[in-house]
Amino acid sequence: MKAMRVFFLSVMGLSCAFALGCGGGSSSSANSSTPPPNTITTTGTNVAAIAVNGGPLGNYSDAAFISVTVCTPGTTTCQTVPNILVDTGSSGLRIISSLLTVSLPQQKASDGNPVAECLQFLGSYTWGPVQTADVQISGEKASSVPIQVLSDNTAGFATPTSCSDPSGTLESSADTVALLGAYGILGVGTYAQDCGIATAPVCQASYNVYYECPSTGCIPTNQQLAQQVTNPVALFATDNNGVIVELPSVAAGGQASATGSLVFGIGTQSNNALGSATVYSIDYTTGNFSTTFNSATDESFLDTGSNGYYFQDNSLAQCTDAQGFYCPTTPVNLTATNQGTAYQGTPTGSGTVNFTIGNADTLFSAGNALSELGGTVVTDGSSPANYFDWGLPFFFGRNVYVAIQGATAPGGTTPYWAY
Numbered sequence: 017m018k019a020m021r022v023f024f025l026s027v028m029g030l031s032c033a034f035a036l037g038c039g040g041g042s043s044s045s046a047n048s049s050t051p052p053p054n055t056i057t058t059t060g061t062n063v064a065a066i067a068v069n070g071g072p073l074g075n076y077s078d079a080a081f082i083s084v085t086v087c088t089p090g091t092t093t094c095q096t097v098p099n100i101l102v103d104t105g106s107s108g109l110r111i112i113s114s115l116l117t118v119s120l121p122q123q124k125a126s127d128g129n130p131v132a133e134c135l136q137f138l139g140s141y142t143w144g145p146v147q148t149a150d151v152q153i154s155g156e157k158a159s160s161v162p163i164q165v166l167s168d169n170t171a172g173f174a175t176p177t178s179c180s181d182p183s184g185t186l187e188s189s190a191d192t193v194a195l196l197g198a199y200g201i202l203g204v205g206t207y208a209q210d211c212g213i214a215t216a217p218v219c220q221a222s223y224n225v226y227y228e229c230p231s232t233g234c235i236p237t238n239q240q241l242a243q244q245v246t247n248p249v250a251l252f253a254t255d256n257n258g259v260i261v262e263l264p265s266v267a268a269g270g271q272a273s274a275t276g277s278l279v280f281g282i283g284t285q286s287n288n289a290l291g292s293a294t295v296y297s298i299d300y301t302t303g304n305f306s307t308t309f310n311s312a313t314d315e316s317f318l319d320t321g322s323n324g325y326y327f328q329d330n331s332l333a334q335c336t337d338a339q340g341f342y343c344p345t346t347p348v349n350l351t352a353t354n355q356g357t358a359y360q361g362t363p364t365g366s367g368t369v370n371f372t373i374g375n376a377d378t379l380f381s382a383g384n385a386l387s388e389l390g391g392t393v394v395t396d397g398s399s400p401a402n403y404f405d406w407g408l409p410f411f412f413g414r415n416v417y418v419a420i421q422g423a424t425a426p427g428g429t430t431p432y433w434a435y
Contacts, residue, residue, distance in 0.1 A: 052291045052435075054413050056262050060287045061155025062255045062280040068263070068408070069273040070384040072099040076197040077384045078323035078408040080263065082278060084109065084202060087150040088118050089160050094152070099199040102278060103321030104261065104418050106135070106203035107210045108245035109151060110142055112192065113167035115199050120147040123162060123243060125228045130172065132227045132234055133164050133245060134179030135210060139394050140188040142166050142201070143175045146226075151248040153202075156280050158251035162243060166191040166200070176234045178224045201321070204259045204278070206303055206431035207421050208250035209241055213300070217241035250420055255281030257423035257430070260288055261320060265413035268347070269374065270382030270389075274412070282417055283426040293417055293434040295427040296365030297356035305365070305433070307404035309352040314402045316354065318416060318433050322407030325371060325390035332373060334392065341376035341391040348373050352404065356432075364428060371409070387412045 057063050066080045080102040086109075087094035095118045097111055123131045123146040131146045144166040151158045168175050168191045180187055190196045203210065211219035211226070219225050219239040226239035250256055263276035281288045298305045307316035309327060324341065329350075335343035349372050356365030374388030387409045393402060410416075414435050421431035 052293045052415055054262070054265065054415055056264060057277050057279050057287045060279070060285065062285060062288065064154040064278045064280075065275065066102055066261075066263070066278050067273065067275050068385045071101070071197050072193060072199060073197055076323070077380060078386050078389055079197065079384075080261070080276070080320055080408060080411075081198065082153070082202060084111075084200070085152040086111065086116070086118060086120070086163070087152070088120060089148055089150050093118055094150075097199050101196075101198040101201045101321060102261070103201050103203050103319070104205050104259075104416075105317060105319035105321045106137070106201065107205045107207045107247040108203045109149075109161065109163040109200065109248055110135075110144075110166055110203070110245070111163065111200035112196065113144060113165045115193075116165065118149075120149050120163075120165070122147055125237060127228075129228045129230045131237070131239070131243070132173050132229050134176070134225060134227065135164065135245075136179075136182065136187070137190070140190040140195075141179055142190050143168060143173075143179050144191065145173055145229075146243070146245060151251075153248070153278075154280070156249075156252045156255060158248040161248050161251055162245050164245050166196070168192075172231065173229055173234065176227065178236065179227075182224060203247060204249055204418060205247065206298065206300070206418055206433070207247065209244040209246050211239065211244055212241050213421060219244060247420065249280055250423070252280060255284045255288070256420075257284065257425040258282040258417060258419040261411050261416045261418070263411045263413070266385040266387045268372070268388065270379045270386040272383035272385070274385040282419055290417060290426045290434060293415070293427070294365050294367055295356070295432050295434045296354060297358045297361075297363050297428065297432050299357045299359045300421050300431050301359045303431070304403075305357045306355050307352050307406075308355070309350075309404060312402070313355075314404050316404035316406060318406045318410060318418075320408050320411060322405045323389065324386075324407045325373065325409055326393050326405035326407060327390070328393050328402055332390075335376050338376040338380060340394070341389070342373050343375045343377050344373060345375070347375075347388060361429070365432075365434075369406075369410070385412070
C-alpha cells in the first residue's frame with residue numbers, strides 16, 4: 017500500500033483561529049470511568065454507511081469514505097458522489113470539479129464577481145470556486161449549502177500565489193483525485209462554517225481564505241458567515257447538532273477494510289444518545305484540547321482526516337521506506353492522557369488512552385484498516401511545533417461524538433468531543 021502521510025485537519029482550528037471575538041462558557045460533562053460500548057448503528061434515516069477501504073485509488077490507508085448526493089438547488093436534478101473522505105478536522109463539503117455532472121450556481125460577490133476559496137491544510141491546500149447545492153446524506157437534507165468545487169485550472173479561477181505559496185514554501189495542491197486520494201471531503205468538524213463563528217462573523221480578506229475573482233485575477237476578500245462553506249450537518253432540519261463516528265475494532269497488524277456508520281445528531285433520536293460517553297470541552301479559539309505524553313502537554317485534536325497517530329517520540333525508530341512514519345521492530349504499547357480545555361469557564365473531561373504503534377512498512381502491506389499506524393508531526397509554519405494528532409486509528413473500536421459549536425446538545429456547552 018502507498019505510504020501516504022495525510023493531514024486534512026484545517027490548520028489548527030481555522031474556523032475560529034482568526035476570530036478574536038470568540039467567547040466561551042462553562043459546561044457540564046457526562047464523565048464516566050466506563051466508556052460507552054462500541055456499537056455500530058445500521059438503521060435510521062440519520063445513519064450513513066462509511067467504509068475504510070482504500071478509496072477510489074485503492075491505496076489510501078486509514079481513511080473513511082462516504083457517499084454524498086448533491087442537487088441543483090430546489091430541483092430533483094441530483095448526483096450521488098461516492099468516495100468522499102469523512103473529516104472531523106474541517107467544516108464543509110468539497111468535491112473535485114471534474115466529477116460533477118450537475119450544474120450548480122456560482123456564488124458571487126456584491127459587485128457580481130465570482131467567489132473562490134483557498135483552504136490551507138497541514139502541508140496542502142484546496143482551491144476552487146464556491147458554488148451552492150442542496151446536499152443529502154442518507155435521509156438528511158440541507159438546502160442551498162455553499163460548497164467548494166476543487167479545481168486548479170477552472171477558467172477564470174487561476175490559483176493565486178497567496179494560496180499556493182502563502183509563506184514562501186510551496187504547498188501541495190489537493191485538487192485532483194490523484195492528489196487527494198478521494199473524490200472530495202465532507203468536513204463534519206466542530207464548527208458550522210470554515211472561517212468564522214457568530215461572534216466573529218466575517219472571514220477577513222487578510223486571512224487569504226476567500227477570494228473575489230474578476231477577469232484580472234483573484235484577490236482576497238471579506239466573506240460573511242452565511243456565505244462561507246458550511247458543514248452540511250449544521251443546516252439539516254433535524255439531527256443538526258453534531259455527528260457520531262462509529263467504527264469497529266480492527267485486528268492488530270491491520271486488516272483489508274472496515275465498515276461503520278456516520279450517525280447524525282447527538283441526543284436527538286433513540287439511536288444517537290450520548291449515554292455514558294465522557295465529554296471533553298475544547299477551546300473554540302483553536303478547536304483543540306490537550307494531550308500529555310512523555311511528560312509533555314501539547315495541543316491535540318481528534319481527526320478522521322489524518323491517517324495515523326501523529327506525535328513526536330524520538331525513541332521510536334523511523335521508517336526507511338515509509339518516510340515520516342514509525343517503524344519499531346516490534347509493536348510498542350504507549351499511554352497518553354487527554355484533558356478538556358476551554359477558552360473561558362471550567363474545562364471538563366480527562367482520561368487515559370492506551371494505544372499501540374506498529375511497523376508502518378509492515379502495516380501498509382496488511383490492508384487499509386490499520387489501528388497501529390503512527391508517524392512524526394508535520395509543521396507548515398501555521399501549526400505549533402509540537403502537537404498530538406489523534407487520527408483515524410483512534411476511532412477504531414470507539415463511538416466518537418463531535419458536537420458543533422453554538423448548537424444545543426446533551427453533555428454541556430458546545431463545541432466538544434466525547435467518547
